[in-house]
Amino acid sequence: MTAAVAAPRRIFSGLVKVRELGIILALVVLVGYTAASNPRFLSGQSIRDILLNTAILAVMAAGQAVVVITRNIDLSVGSVLSLSAFTVATLMSDNPGLPMVAAIAVGLVVGGAAGLLNGVLVRYGRVPALVVTLGTLYMFRGITYSWAGGQQVNADELPRHFLTFANDSILGVPWLVLIALVVVGGVSLLMRNYRMGRELYAMGSSPQAAELAGIKVARNLLGAFILSGALAGLAGVLFAARFGTVDAAAGTGLELNVVAAVVVGGVAVFGGSGTVWGAGLGALLLTVIGSALTVLDINQFWQQAIVGALIILAICADRLVAVRIARSLRKKDSHV
Amino acid sequence: MTATPGESRPGPALLEVREVTKSFGAVAAVQGVSFPLYAGEAHALVGENGAGKSTIVKMLAGVHRPDTGALAVHGTEVEFTGPGDAKAAGIAVIYQEPTLFPDLSVAENIAMGNQPLTRLRQIDRRAMHDNAARLFTRLGVHIDPDRPARGLSIADQQLVEIAKALSSEARVLIMDEPTAALSGVEVDRLFAVTRALRDEGAAIMFISHRFEEITALCQRVTIMRDGRHVCTELVADLSVDDMIRRMVGRDLSTLFPKQDTEIGETVLEVEGLGREGVFRDISFSVRAGEIVALAGLVGAGRSEVMQAVFGVDRYDTGSVRFLGKPLKPGSPRAAMAAGMALVPEDRRQQGLIMELSVERNVTLPRSRALARLGLLFGAAERREATSWTGQLQTKLGRLSDPVGTLSGGNQQKVVLAKWLATDPKLLIVDEPTRGIDVGTKAEVHRLMSALAARGLAVVMVSSELPEVLGMADRIIVLREGHVAARLTRAEATEESVMYAAMGQQVTT
Numbered sequence: 151m152t153a154a155v156a157a158p159r160r161i162f163s164g165l166v167k168v169r170e171l172g173i174i175l176a177l178v179v180l181v182g183y184t185a186a187s188n189p190r191f192l193s194g195q196s197i198r199d200i201l202l203n204t205a206i207l208a209v210m211a212a213g214q215a216v217v218v219i220t221r222n223i224d225l226s227v228g229s230v231l232s233l234s235a236f237t238v239a240t241l242m243s244d245n246p247g248l249p250m251v252a253a254i255a256v257g258l259v260v261g262g263a264a265g266l267l268n269g270v271l272v273r274y275g276r277v278p279a280l281v282v283t284l285g286t287l288y289m290f291r292g293i294t295y296s297w298a299g300g301q302q303v304n305a306d307e308l309p310r311h312f313l314t315f316a317n318d319s320i321l322g323v324p325w326l327v328l329i330a331l332v333v334v335g336g337v338s339l340l341m342r343n344y345r346m347g348r349e350l351y352a353m354g355s356s357p358q359a360a361e362l363a364g365i366k367v368a369r370n371l372l373g374a375f376i377l378s379g380a381l382a383g384l385a386g387v388l389f390a391a392r393f394g395t396v397d398a399a400a401g402t403g404l405e406l407n408v409v410a411a412v413v414v415g416g417v418a419v420f421g422g423s424g425t426v427w428g429a430g431l432g433a434l435l436l437t438v439i440g441s442a443l444t445v446l447d448i449n450q451f452w453q454q455a456i457v458g459a460l461i462i463l464a465i466c467a468d469r470l471v472a473v474r475i476a477r478s479l480r481k482k483d484s485h486v
Numbered sequence: 487m488t489a490t491p492g493e494s495r496p497g498p499a500l501l502e503v504r505e506v507t508k509s510f511g512a513v514a515a516v517q518g519v520s521f522p523l524y525a526g527e528a529h530a531l532v533g534e535n536g537a538g539k540s541t542i543v544k545m546l547a548g549v550h551r552p553d554t555g556a557l558a559v560h561g562t563e564v565e566f567t568g569p570g571d572a573k574a575a576g577i578a579v580i581y582q583e584p585t586l587f588p589d590l591s592v593a594e595n596i597a598m599g600n601q602p603l604t605r606l607r608q609i610d611r612r613a614m615h616d617n618a619a620r621l622f623t624r625l626g627v628h629i630d631p632d633r634p635a636r637g638l639s640i641a642d643q644q645l646v647e648i649a650k651a652l653s654s655e656a657r658v659l660i661m662d663e664p665t666a667a668l669s670g671v672e673v674d675r676l677f678a679v680t681r682a683l684r685d686e687g688a689a690i691m692f693i694s695h696r697f698e699e700i701t702a703l704c705q706r707v708t709i710m711r712d713g714r715h716v717c718t719e720l721v722a723d724l725s726v727d728d729m730i731r732r733m734v735g736r737d738l739s740t741l742f743p744k745q746d747t748e749i750g751e752t753v754l755e756v757e758g759l760g761r762e763g764v765f766r767d768i769s770f771s772v773r774a775g776e777i778v779a780l781a782g783l784v785g786a787g788r789s790e791v792m793q794a795v796f797g798v799d800r801y802d803t804g805s806v807r808f809l810g811k812p813l814k815p816g817s818p819r820a821a822m823a824a825g826m827a828l829v830p831e832d833r834r835q836q837g838l839i840m841e842l843s844v845e846r847n848v849t850l851p852r853s854r855a856l857a858r859l860g861l862l863f864g865a866a867e868r869r870e871a872t873s874w875t876g877q878l879q880t881k882l883g884r885l886s887d888p889v890g891t892l893s894g895g896n897q898q899k900v901v902l903a904k905w906l907a908t909d910p911k912l913l914i915v916d917e918p919t920r921g922i923d924v925g926t927k928a929e930v931h932r933l934m935s936a937l938a939a940r941g942l943a944v945v946m947v948s949s950e951l952p953e954v955l956g957m958a959d960r961i962i963v964l965r966e967g968h969v970a971a972r973l974t975r976a977e978a979t980e981e982s983v984m985y986a987a988m989g990q991q992v993t994t
Contacts, residue, residue: 343608345601352587352598359585362547363598364570422589 170416172467173431177438184442191445198324200434200441202316202392205330206385208433210404211411212337213381215429216374218412219341221354221421222279224375226268227382228404229290232396234260234386236294239303239396246309253312254387261383262376264290269375273368287405291398298398305394316392326388333381334430341426350374354421410457411436414464435460498561500525500689501546501577501658506555508541515541518555519715521708523658523689528680530700530721531693533710534733534951534984539693542710543662546691547579548572573599578651579660584643588636593618595635596650621649625679641672648679659683660691665699666785677703695783695988697726709733726990727981734951734980744935744957750774752810753912753943754826756795759804764790765967768804772912777934777944779958781951782987787967788947789831792914796828797821809911822851827905829898831916831947837901840890844882845871847889848903874903878933895919895926902933913937916947931957951980963987 184191210227217224234257242253264286271282305313318325341347349370353360360367390396415432417424436457443453499522508516516538523529531539544550546557548566556563559575566572572579586595593615594601602613618631627645629638635646644664651659661680665673680703684690692704700707701721709716709732716732752773760766765787772778780788794801797818806813814820818828830836838847845864848871871885878899882892889900898918905913918934919927934957938944948954954961961978963971963986971986 339608345599345603345607345609348590348594348598348601348609351590352594355587355589356585359587362549362569362579362581362585364548364568364573365599366570418589422587 170425170428170431173415173428173435177431177435180435180438180442184445188445191442196441196445200437201327202324203441204434204437205324205326206388206392207404207407207411207437208330208430209333209381209385209388210408211415211429211433212334212426213378214408214412215415215417215424215426216337216341216350217279217378218409218417218419219354219421219424220350220371220374221357222272222371222374223283223409224265224268224279224378224382225283225405225409226264226286226290227378227385227408228401229287229294230261230264230379230382231386231389231401231404232398233264233290233294234383235390235396235400236298236303236386236398238387239308239390242309242312242390243303243307248309250312250315250391253391254384257383257387258380259383261386262380264383265376265379266372268379269372272375273371291402295398300398302395302397303390308390308394312391313394316388326392329384329388330430333384334427337377337381338426338430346370346373351422355423407436407457408433410461414457414460416464419465499523499558500560502558502561503542503546504556504558504563506542506545506552506557508538508545508550508553515713516545516552517713519710519713520555521715521718523691524706525657525687525689526684527706528684528690528692528704530704530707531691531710532695532700532707532729532733534949537710537733538713539710540662541713543579543581543660543691543693546572546577546658546660548577570599573654573656576655576657577660578647578654578656578658580644580647580651580662580664582663582666584640584647586635586638586643586646589634591632592629592635592638592646593631595646596621596631596653598650600654617653618649621652624652625649627675641668641676644668644676645679648676648683652683656688658689658691662693663695664692665694665696673699697729697988697990700729701726730981730984730988730990734984744777744931744959745939747775747939747941749776749959750941753808754795754945755807756791757805757807759791759794759801759806761790761794761799761801761803765794765964766803767968768964769969770962770972772943772945774911774941774943775938776959777938777946777957779954779961780945780947780964781949781954781961781983782964782970784949786964786987788964789916791964792828792916792945792947795821796826796914798828822908825909825911827908827910827913829901829905829913829915829918831920833897833901837904838889838897841888843886844875844880844889844892844900845885847900848874848907851904851908870907871903874907875900878903878906879929893926895930898926898930899933902930906937910942912943912945914945914947917949918946919948919950919953927953951983954978954983955980965989 181191190196210231214224214227237260238253238257241256242248268279268283268286271277272279275282316324316326320328341350349360349365352363352365353367353370389400411432412429413419413432414435415424415429417429439456440453443450501523503519503521505518505520506516507514507518519538519542521529531542533539541550545552548569548571551566557566558564564575566575587598596618597614602610602617604610615631622629622631625645625648629642629645635643638646664676668676680690692700694700704721706718707721707724707729708718709729711733750773752771754772756771757769759768768791770778780791782788790799793799795806797814797816797820800816806815808824808826813824834840839850845867849867852870868885875882875885880896880899880903882896889897892900915934919930931953934944934946946957955978959975961973961983962969963973963983965987970989971982973982
C-alpha cells in the first residue's frame with residue numbers, strides 16, 4: 151500500500167517542478183550556446199549588465215505573479231513605475247539631501263496607493279481586473295504626463311548618492327540585484343510558507359470555495375494589488391537611479407514584459423498555481439534572450455517573436471502538465 | 487430500528503434555528519422555521535424541491551443572513567456576517583458539490599484557515615501532512631495527503647470535506663445531499679464515518695431524498711413544505727408514509743384550472759428512447775388538446791428526455807415520431823420546422839436575450855418570415871409583438887424596453903409568446919412557473935389550458951406537484967432515468983406521484 155501511494159507522489163512533485171526546471175534548462179542552453187559563439191558573453195561586465203537589467207523586471211514580476219495567482223491581472227504596473235519614478239526624481243532634485251531610504255519609501259507609498267485604488271475598484275466595483283487596470287494604466291500615465299508637462303528630470307539635477315546607488319555594490323553584488331533577490335525571495339517565502347500566501351493560491355484556484363471557506367477574500371485581494379503596486383513603485387525608484395533621466399514616457403509598454411515574465415515563469419494565467427521565484431526566473435530568461443540576441447548579432451526584432459513563442463509554449467506546457475497529472479491520477483484511482 | 491442515542495431526553499441544543507425567515511425579492515424562500523440540533527444526534531431535513539432546505543443550509547453556513555429570526559449556538563443568539571463566522575462557531579458544511587481548491591494539495595485543503603504554524607508563524611508542512619494522514623487513518627480511507635485535490639472522485643472529495651470538518655473540530659456538521667453522487671459502497675463508508683462522528687457527540691444535519699438513508703442514519707427529522715416548518719419529530723415515531731404525506735400535504739386550490747378539452751389525434755410518439763447513463767426505455771405519446779406532465783425529482787432525467795426529443799441533445803436508442811412522420815434526431819431546426827416549440831427551464835440563459843427589447847425577443851424565431859427582402863422592419867416586428875403580448879396579457883412598459891426589465895412571470899409570458907408566434911403543434915414547457923409569483927402563476931396556467939383547448943399538444947416538465955396534478959391530463963413519473971409510473975388524472979394524488987418519484991412502494 152505504501153509503495154502504491156509513494157510512487158504517484160514522486161510523479162506529482164516531478165511534474166510540478168517541470169515548469170521551473172524547464173526555464174533553468176532553457177537558460178543553460180541559451181547561455182551555453184551564446185557563450186560558445188562569443189566567450190565575452192560570460193565576462194563579468196556582461197553578467198553584471200544582464201543582472202542589472204533583470205532586477206527591475208524581476209521586482210515587478212514578483213508583484214505581478216501574486217496578482218496573477220489570485221486569478222487577476224495588473225496591467226497598470228508600467229504606468230505606476232513612471233509615476234513613482236517621476237515623483238521620486240522630482241523629490242530628489244528638489245531635496246538633494248534626502249537619503250536613499252526615503253526615496254525608496256516614497257516609491258513604495260506611491261505605488262502602494264495606486265495598487266490600493268486598483269484593488270478597491272476590482273473588489274468593490276466588481277469590475278474585472280483586466281478592465282480596471284487597463285483603465286488605470288491610462289489614468290496613471292495621464293497624471294504623469296500632465297504633471298511633467300513635456301519636461302524631464304535629467305541626471306545632472308539628481309544628487310550623486312542617488313545615481314551611484316544603482317552601480318554601488320556590497321560584497322560584489324550590486325544593490326539593485328540584491329534588492330531584486332530580497333524581493334523575489336521574500337515574496338516567494340510569503341506565498342509558500344505563510345497563511346496569507348496559501349489563501350491567495352486558494353482564491354485563485356476556486357474563488358467560490360474561497361468565499362465559502364471563510365477566507366478574508368477582500369483583505370487578501372487588496373493586499374495582492376497593494377503589493378503589486380508597491381513593487382512597481384519600488385521599481386520606479388530603481389529605474390530613476392539606474393537611468394538618471396526620467397520623463398513621463400518611462401516604462402511605457404513594460405507591463406506586457408512583466409506579464410510575459412510571469413507567464414513564461416510558469417504562473418498559470420487562470421490562477422492557483424505557479425511560483426514567484428519562477429516568475430523571477432522568467433524575468434531573467436527574457437533579459438538573457440535580449441542580451442544573447444545582441445551578442446549573436448541577431449536582429450532585435452526577433453526578440454519579440456521569440457518572447458511571443460515562449461509565452462505560447464509556456465501555456466501549452468501548462469495544459470500538457472495538467473493533462474498528464476489528470477491522467478496519472480486517474481490511473482492511480484483505477485488501481486485502488 | 488434506529489440507533490439508540492437521541493431517543494432519550496437530549497440535553498440543550500448545540501445549534502438552534504429560531505423562527506428564521508428569508509425572502510429573495512418577492513419570493514419567500516423560508517418563513518418562520520425553527521428546529522434544534524442536538525449533540526450526538528443526526529437530524530434529517532426533508533422536503534420537496536424548493537421547500538427551502540438549501541436556503542436553511544446557506545443561512546447556517548453564514549452565506550445568507552436571515553431577514554428575521556436568529557440562530558443560536560449553545561443557547562446564545564449569534565449573527566454570522568460571513569462563512570468565516572459560521573466556521574468559527576464550529577459549523578462545517580458539506581455541500582452537494584464539494585468545494586475544494588483543485589490546485590492545492592489535499593493536506594492544504596484540509597488545513598486551509600487553521601494551518602499548524604511554526605514559531606516564525608510559517609506553515610508547518612510536516613505537521614499539516616501528518617495531521618491529514620492521521621485524519622484519513624481515523625476515517626479509514628487511503629488518500630495521499632500530498633496529491634492535488636484536482637482529479638479526486640466525488641466520494642473522495644466528500645471524505646476530504648469531512649476531514650476538513652474534523653480538523654476544524656466542528657461540533658455541527660451540515661450535509662446537503664451528500665449521497666446524491668455516490669455509489670452504494672461509498673454511501674456505506676460515508677455513513678460509517680458519519681455515525682462515528684455522531685456517537686462522539688457531534689450534531690449532524692442530514693439532507694436527503696432517500697428515506698432508507700434517513701431511517702438508517704437519523705434520529706430526528708424536520709419536514710419543510712413551501713418554505714414553512716411542518717413538524718419536527720423523532721424518526722422512530724413516523725413511518726415513511728407519514729413523512730411523504732407531510733411533505734406534500736397541502737390544500738389543492740383552484741389555482742390550476744385545466745379545462746376539459748376534446749382530445750384529438752396523436753401528435754408526438756416517443757418509442758424506447760434511451761441515452762447511455764442518462765435515461766432509458768422512455769415511451770409515451772401526446773395527443774392534440776392534451777397536457778402531459780413529466781414529474782419526478784430534480785435529476786431524474788425529465789429535462790434531458792425532452793431536450794433529446796427536441797433535438798438539442800442526442801439519444802442512442804429509440805425513435806421520435808411527430809404527426810406520424812419520423813423526426814430527424816439531433817436537429818432542433820427540424821423539430822421547429824415540423825411544429826415543435828421548447829420553452830426551456832432557464833429562461834434567463836436559454837429562453838431570452840435579456841438585453842434585447844421585448845419585441846425583438848418575441849419575433850426572434852420568426853425573423854426570417856417577417857423580413858422583407860432580407861431586411862427586418864421595426865413596424866412588422868411591433869405589430870406581431872403587440873398582438874401576442876396583448877393576448878398573453880403581458881404587463882410591460884414599452885415594447886422597446888429590454889426584456890430583462892420585466893418581472894419573472896412576464897418574462898415567461900414573453901418566452902411563451904415567442905414560441906406561440908411560430909404556430910406550433912406541440913409545446914414543450916420546462917418548469918413553466920419556476921420563480922414566478924402566485925398571481926402570475928395562475929395566469930400562465932390559464933394560458934396553457936387555453937392553448938390546449940385550442941388543440942395544441944403540451945408536454946410540461948414540472949417539479950411542483952400541485953401544478954402537475956392540476957394541469958395534466960396524464961402524468962408520467964420518471965425516477966433515475968426511467969418511467970416509474972404512468973398515472974391518469976383520476977389516479978394521481980400527491981402521494982402516488984411522490985411514491986413513484988422516490989421509488990417507494992404504495993402501501994395503501
